[in-house]
Amino acid sequence: MVDNGITPYIPKPKPDISKKTNVPEPDFYEDRFRYNSEKDVYICPLGIELHFRLEVMQRGKKMKLYRSKKCLRCAARMRCTNNSRGRVLLRWEHDKVLRDMKKRVELNREKVKQRQCLTEHIYGT
16 A cells, blocks of 8 residues: 555556667666565676665665676676676665556556546647
């Protein structure tokens, strides 16, 4: 349950991959990294763990920064990142809320379709 007893079902918008990114190949986009909440680490597609290093503020949001020293010697580094210091992942302090929402949406597609039918009045009619 979310605040005020309201359970939202809002699908995540598809990312705009046309934007310039530091990730050369789609196989290494952030959604390909798994998060292990028990160990508080991200696991890359090749199995390397990126550990929590420090908290940073980005665009007014408190973020946790994850990285691994192993990235510097990784054979796939040039496919994964253009960053000279290796791959860096940021996790918003409220990321669990977004992941829970994603699960709800995946398990309740009919609610999302119903929500799409409930639109506001279109301007200019």
